Amino acid sequence: MSGFVEKPEPLQVPGLVHLHTGKVRELYQNEAGDLVMVASDRMSAYDWVLPTEIPDKGRILTQLSLWWFDQLADLVPGHVLSTELPPGAPADWAGRTLVCRSLRMVPVECVARGYLTGSGLAEYKESRTVCGLALPEGLVDGSELPAPIFTPATKAAVGEHDENVSYEEVARQVGAETAAQLRQTTLAVYGRARDIARDRGIILADTKFEFGYDGDTLVLADEVLTPDSSRFWPADRWEPGRSQPAFDKQFVRDWLTSPASGWDRTGEQPPPPLPQEIVEATRAKYAEAYGRLTGVRWR
Ligand SMILES: Nc1ncnc2c1ncn2[C@@H]1O[C@H](COP(=O)(O)OP(=O)(O)OP(=O)(O)O)[C@@H](O)[C@H]1O
Numbered sequence: 162m163s164g165f166v167e168k169p170e171p172l173q174v175p176g177l178v179h180l181h182t183g184k185v186r187e188l189y190q191n192e193a194g195d196l197v198m199v200a201s202d203r204m205s206a207y208d209w210v211l212p213t214e215i216p217d218k219g220r221i222l223t224q225l226s227l228w229w230f231d232q233l234a235d236l237v238p239g240h241v242l243s244t245e246l247p248p249g250a251p252a253d254w255a256g257r258t259l260v261c262r263s264l265r266m267v268p269v270e271c272v273a274r275g276y277l278t279g280s281g282l283a284e285y286k287e288s289r290t291v292c293g294l295a296l297p298e299g300l301v302d303g304s305e306l307p308a309p310i311f312t313p314a315t316k317a318a319v320g321e322h323d324e325n326v327s328y329e330e331v332a333r334q335v336g337a338e339t340a341a342q343l344r345q346t347t348l349a350v351y352g353r354a355r356d357i358a359r360d361r362g363i364i365l366a367d368t369k370f371e372f373g374y375d376g377d378t379l380v381l382a383d384e385v386l387t388p389d390s391s392r393f394w395p396a397d398r399w400e401p402g403r404s405q406p407a408f409d410k411q412f413v414r415d416w417l418t419s420p421a422s423g424w425d426r427t428g429e430q431p432p433p434p435l436p437q438e439i440v441e442a443t444r445a446k447y448a449e450a451y452g453r454l455t456g457v458r459w460r
């Protein structure tokens with residue numbers, strides 16, 4: 162079982178047409194035809210969107226994305242047009258709303274990995290490959306790869322798993338030229354971001370980008386390099402051979418799978434609400450990631 166524990170009811174704002182409720186974001190179109198992306202405080206884990214929100218999460222992730230778009234602007238254009246609130250939008254949208262170019266999205270999750278963990282590790286254990294790419298013997302959970310790799314995945318609907326696919330499969334689906342451009346841009350952006358994060362004591366283990374086309378121009382879309390789309394590990398605690406501590410929803414995952422939650426991940430029941438201390442610890446982790454990366458303390 163999976164999906165929304167409580168289906169969110171999108172706000173209606175005059176002048177905006179509601180397009181889509183994502184796991185985390187609400188998408189609207191404004192009268193100019195641009196996309197208005199509003200990041201909620203919703204949190205997903207184990208394919209569920211949880212019934213408890215993390216206060217400020219949408220704002221922290223939006224501000225972090227904006228900071229990254231600036232760091233990457235010379236490598237690839239970003240989709241953000243403005244941070245101005247649409248007229249008539251509720252005050253709560255401030256800081257979490259981006260007006261973006263409405264793109265023809267490429268239906269591929271463009272993942273770059275510099276370290277082995279998660280679904281990459283699972284595949285490696287089976288076949289010594291990740292997305293069909295051969296890797297050396299002897300790697301363990303958290304190992305740095307000889308060089309970063311492009312490991313694309315298909316985009317799954319809410320409640321479904323993304324599935325890793327080979328580069329050849331991507332080329333079949335979107336064409337060889339687009340596939341090559343996705344791989345090249347994904348690895349270039351990952352390399353830049355990894356170096357910036359490393360300077361700040363953070364390992365960017367892997368990350369997921371989404372791209373779209375504005376005419377013939379490939380544009381970096383969605384959120385970028387946030388703890389929801391990336392694995393960030395504190396560099397001073399990195400120790401291959403075990404799962405690494407992370408700047409993300411680890412507290413939530415640990416609590417949900419602990420006896421304290423009373424929840425069975427493999428059962429039919431939706432996950433329960435989060436206790437206050439888990440909410441606060443998680444909010445603090447997101448704020449800490451923002452502060453460490455940008456050098457500005459989250460207010
Ligand atoms: N510039 C853009 N133009 C068009 N669509 C975009 C743009 N940037 C992001 N998107 C889309 O907006 C949605 C963001 O919402 P969110 O991340 O909450 O959804 P998701 O759960 O990841 O995916 P889904 O939309 O399948 O539910 C994604 O579907 C993403 O592909």
Ligand SMILES: [Mg+2]
Pocket residue numbers: 183383
């Ligand atoms: Mg998303």
